[in-house]
Amino acid sequence: MSSQTIPVDPFDYVVFGGTGDLAERKLLPALYHRQIAGQLSEPTRIIGASRSELDDEGFRSFAREALKQHIKDDEFDEPQISQFLQRLHYVSVDATSDRGWDNLSTLLKSGEDRVRAFYLAVGPSLFGEISERIRGHKLIHDRTRVVVEKPIGRDLATAQALNDTIGQVFAEEQIFRIDHYLGKETVQNLMALRFANALYEPLWNSAHIDHVQITVAESVGLEGRAGYYDKAGALRDMVQNHMLQLLCLVAMEAPPSAAAEAVRDEKLKVLRALRPIDAGNASKMTVRGQYRAGASAGGAVKGYLDELGDADSNTETFVAIKAEIENWRWAGVPFYMRTGKRMAERASEIVINFKPIPHSIFSASAGHVIANQLVIRLQPDEGVKQWIMIKDPGPGGMRLKHVPLDMSFAQSFGVRNPDAYERLLMDVIRCNQTLFMRRDEVEAAWQWVDPILKAWEETAQPCQGYTAGTSGPTNAIALIERDGRTWHESR
Numbered sequence: 001m002s003s004q005t006i007p008v009d010p011f012d013y014v015v016f017g018g019t020g021d022l023a024e025r026k027l028l029p030a031l032y033h034r035q036i037a038g039q040l041s042e043p044t045r046i047i048g049a050s051r052s053e054l055d056d057e058g059f060r061s062f063a064r065e066a067l068k069q070h071i072k073d074d075e076f077d078e079p080q081i082s083q084f085l086q087r088l089h090y091v092s093v094d095a096t097s098d099r100g101w102d103n104l105s106t107l108l109k110s111g112e113d114r115v116r117a118f119y120l121a122v123g124p125s126l127f128g129e130i131s132e133r134i135r136g137h138k139l140i141h142d143r144t145r146v147v148v149e150k151p152i153g154r155d156l157a158t159a160q161a162l163n164d165t166i167g168q169v170f171a172e173e174q175i176f177r178i179d180h181y182l183g184k185e186t187v188q189n190l191m192a193l194r195f196a197n198a199l200y201e202p203l204w205n206s207a208h209i210d211h212v213q214i215t216v217a218e219s220v221g222l223e224g225r226a227g228y229y230d231k232a233g234a235l236r237d238m239v240q241n242h243m244l245q246l247l248c249l250v251a252m253e254a255p256p257s258a259a260a261e262a263v264r265d266e267k268l269k270v271l272r273a274l275r276p277i278d279a280g281n282a283s284k285m286t287v288r289g290q291y292r293a294g295a296s297a298g299g300a301v302k303g304y305l306d307e308l309g310d311a312d313s314n315t316e317t318f319v320a321i322k323a324e325i326e327n328w329r330w331a332g333v334p335f336y337m338r339t340g341k342r343m344a345e346r347a348s349e350i351v352i353n354f355k356p357i358p359h360s361i362f363s364a365s366a367g368h369v370i371a372n373q374l375v376i377r378l379q380p381d382e383g384v385k386q387w388i389m390i391k392d393p394g395p396g397g398m399r400l401k402h403v404p405l406d407m408s409f410a411q412s413f414g415v416r417n418p419d420a421y422e423r424l425l426m427d428v429i430r431c432n433q434t435l436f437m438r439r440d441e442v443e444a445a446w447q448w449v450d451p452i453l454k455a456w457e458e459t460a461q462p463c464q465g466y467t468a469g470t471s472g473p474t475n476a477i478a479l480i481e482r483d484g485r486t487w488h489e490s491r
């Protein structure tokens with residue numbers, strides 16, 4: 001079975017930071033995959049823009065290498081590659097001076113009628129200057145959009161300042177704030193599961209759900225991003241954005257439609273209903289961890305401090321939080337979140353734990369009745385498992401068994417699972433904001449995160465060490481077990 005691809009209008013994607021890491025690992029491969037899928041219309045161009053002194057050919061060689069590294073061998077199709085490379089152009093521009101901007105302007109003039117997207121794959125400190133120069137050189141027309149990546153600030157105040165800066169040049173409808181988790185196939189499937197089935201929604205509340213777990217475990221460490229990561233830490237890097245977005249999609253009310261404003265209004269209400277965590281309860285509701293030397297991804301790995309080269313860092317590489325949503329639907333239903341680097345394996349999932357049956361009619365010999373669980377697996381092995389009780393088949397009386405109704409997407413549909421960026425890059429061209437964060441969402445998320453950061457600082461909440469290759473510090477286990485629950489281990 002193949003999915004249907006609807007071509008998008010011709011566009012010019014201008015990628016600032018065109019020779020950077022994000023362009024190399026994600027953006028160029030994603031755009032190439034969209035070409036193979038037949039989604040790009042003519043004439044479409046991808047314009048690399050950065051300080052490096054390159055020409056079109058130099059950028060094409062860079063892109064060819066990037067594709068070689070980051071797509072599968074059997075996807076490297078020479079005729080497709082050369083067609084793709086022909087779309088690529090390069091302009092050497094300086095974000096902090098006028099150098100090169102006239103060349104960019106001339107190039108874009110030859111595509112006035114196309115959708116024009118500026119992707120700011122650069123550090124946030126350059127967002128303001130680039131936006132100003134885009135405006136100053138009159139590069140904005142009525143089909144222009146701008147795409148920005150996290151980190152959008154490091155607290156509420158800096159996020160507001162950044163949003164103000166971009167907002168002075170672009171209208172909110174033109175600003176696409178990427179949270180790549182929203183582009184993941186299974187995350188979108190969560191919306192389908194909840195709102196395209198009659199089955200779950202009546203049970204989706206505190207009367208039937210005991211608690212929710214959201215785990216995003218990574219096996220990687222710093223990956224050469226020490227400078228950024230040590231100043232951020234897991235709370236800013238993963239919770240403020242990805243984890244809270246997942247929580248919102250699980251917890252939000254049914255929006256009246258899938259339109260961007262409808263969905264984002266509902267997510268915002270969830271963020272605003274989160275019970276504050278501050279110095280008064282942070283030590284009870286949060287756990288910070290930092291990995292020590294151990295083994296991960298098949299080999300010995302250094303501890304965080306060694307990898308960083310700074311013995312004094314107190315940055316958390318793991319965080320676990322018990323979050324509570326103060327509204328009618330979720331009162332009394334904790335949302336346990338945990339995320340960390342250098343954990344046992346890369347595994348991300350959302351687990352909805354239903355309440356136990358009120359009374360068992362079966363005798364003790366039938367076995368224990370285990371409460372239903374819905375496991376939404378984000379990565380790897382995307383899919384959904386609904387764990388239910390059945391009778392163990394065969395003679396010998398009633399014996400109960402806990403088994404999954406298993407829907408592994410790759411097996412069921414036999415289609416390649418697209419990278420999140422493929423969907424998101426095309427949504428920018430289609431001008432569909434549903435899977436992008438609105439300004440008030442980003443700020444509401446910071447509003448909840450800021451007091452946690454402040455509490456950690458004020459109370460000097462320590463990081464507990466955990467051995468690389470394990471499932472995090474013991475305090476994180478205690479966080480959930482003292483409520484009489486346990487973390488779900490992927491099976």
Ligand code: BG6
Nearest residue numbers: 150180218220237238242348379
């Ligand atoms: C990024 C974080 O936003 O998400 C990284 O900055 C993290 O630290 C990454 O590794 C995880 O993304 P994915 O898609 O690999 O789960």
